[in-house]
Amino acid sequence: MRLDTNKETSLYAIYRQLYEHYGEQGWWPVIEKCSDKDCVEGWESKYHPGCYKYPRNRREEFQICAGAILTQNTAWDNAAKALENLAAAEVLDAEKLVNAEEISVRNLIKPSGYYNIKSRKLKVFAKFYLALAGEVPTRQQLLNTWGIGPETADSIRLYAYNQPEMVVDAYTRRMLSFLGLVSSEISYNELKDYCCKNLPADTCLYQEFHALIVAHGKRYYTGKQYYEPVICRANSK
DNA sequence: AACCAGGACGTGA
DNA sequence: TCACGTCATGGT
Numbered sequence: 001m002r003l004d005t006n007k008e009t010s011l012y013a014i015y016r017q018l019y020e021h022y023g024e025q026g027w028w029p030v031i032e033k034c035s036d037k038d039c040v041e042g043w044e045s046k047y048h049p050g051c052y053k054y055p056r057n058r059r060e061e062f063q064i065c066a067g068a069i070l071t072q073n074t075a076w077d078n079a080a081k082a083l084e085n086l087a088a089a090e091v092l093d094a095e096k097l098v099n100a101e102e103i104s105v106r107n108l109i110k111p112s113g114y115y116n117i118k119s120r121k122l123k124v125f126a127k128f129y130l131a132l133a134g135e136v137p138t139r140q141q142l143l144n145t146w147g148i149g150p151e152t153a154d155s156i157r158l159y160a161y162n163q164p165e166m167v168v169d170a171y172t173r174r175m176l177s178f179l180g181l182v183s184s185e186i187s188y189n190e191l192k193d194y195c196c197k198n199l200p201a202d203t204c205l206y207q208e209f210h211a212l213i214v215a216h217g218k219r220y221y222t223g224k225q226y227y228e229p230v231i232c233r234a235n236s237k
Numbered sequence: 238a239a240c241c242a243g244g245a246c247g248t249g250a
Numbered sequence: 251t252c253a254c255g256t257c258a259t260g261g262t
Contacts, residue, residue: 027243072244078260079243113259117246149245169243214243223241240262248255 001216003179011181011198015205018212024049025211028064028159029076031083031092043087045080052204055160062094062129063087064160068152069121070112082112097126121147136161150188158210164203166195167210171217178221 001021003014026049034044048054055061063083071079085108086092091100105119112118128137128145142153157163168191177184182194199205 068243071242073242073257074244074259075242075261077242081260111259113242114244114257115259117257121245147245151244155243167243171243210243217243238262242259242261244257246256248253250252250254 001219003216011176011195012200014179015199015209015212018216019208022212022215025208025215026050027207027211028054028067028155029080030054030060031063031067031080031087043084045076045083052207058134059093061160063092065125065129065156066092066097066122068155068159069125069147070109070118072114072118072149072152074113079112082109082118085109085111094126094129097122098130117147136163139165150192154192158203158206162203164201164206166192166199166206168192168195169210169214171213171221172210174221175213175217 003017026047029045029047031043031045033042055064066086067079067083070082083092086097086105089104089108091097091105091108097105100123102119102123105122106115109115109118109122124146125148128141137157139153139157142148142156143150148156151167151169154165154167157165158167168188172195173182173184173186173191176182176191176194177186182191186194195209199209
């Protein structure tokens with residue numbers, strides 16, 4: 001993948017390059033029952049490129065929220081295993097999570113890491129979710145909830161509730177600072193503002209762009225090797 | 238065998 | 251505000 005690193009390049013142009021190269025990502029992935037034998041506990045996580053009708057129901061809505069918490073600083077595959085375990089135990093549900101023994105939740109979500117903290121976060125969120133009674137949570141409401149920071153709040157609003165809320169993350173900061181568009185020290189909110197001001201305010205675009213940045217970031221901006229001119233090397237050839 | 242992953246919180250300056 | 255330690259499993 002060769003990104004145009006010209007500083008005149010607009011953020012939207014970067015989005016189009018990534019989209020053309022990687023195609024639709026179909027975020028947020030959703031856990032579904034599967035018939036294969038190699039999937040964990042009869043469930044597996046699937047992306048849905050080409051379909052923007054997710055979440056399809058309130059179960060998936062809650063599942064996306066839970067996944068956003070479980071994947072905090074964690075590889076998605078590990079978070080997905082935790083979700084699959086919860087689904088197999090039939091507790092991937094707000095009411096059941098509120099009533100579940102925390103020790104059992106801990107054991108189910110162990111693969112996602114940080115299981116002591118995340119089990120608490122899940123129970124806190126489940127209670128908050130029930131209190132919403134179907135309403136779309138505001139960003140501030142989410143931020144006021146213990147365990148939910150800016151990225152998780154924006155992920156929940158963008159992917160579980162289809163709100164036009166740009167999500168930025170470590171990959172976004174690495175990529176845009178590497179391309180010289182922002183400072184590597186930029187704060188979450190400033191980075192989000194930069195993206196919003198340079199992109200059309202479109203929910204589907206936000207959903208794809210963040211997913212594309214993660215796909216691209218996993219390849220080129222993982223670890224600390226992005227300090228080396230990975231893409232420039234490609235361009236200079 | 239280190240190093241990292243789709244962060245957030247608690248603490249002390 | 252802000253830098254820093256902590257949380258923890260699984261894949262490479």
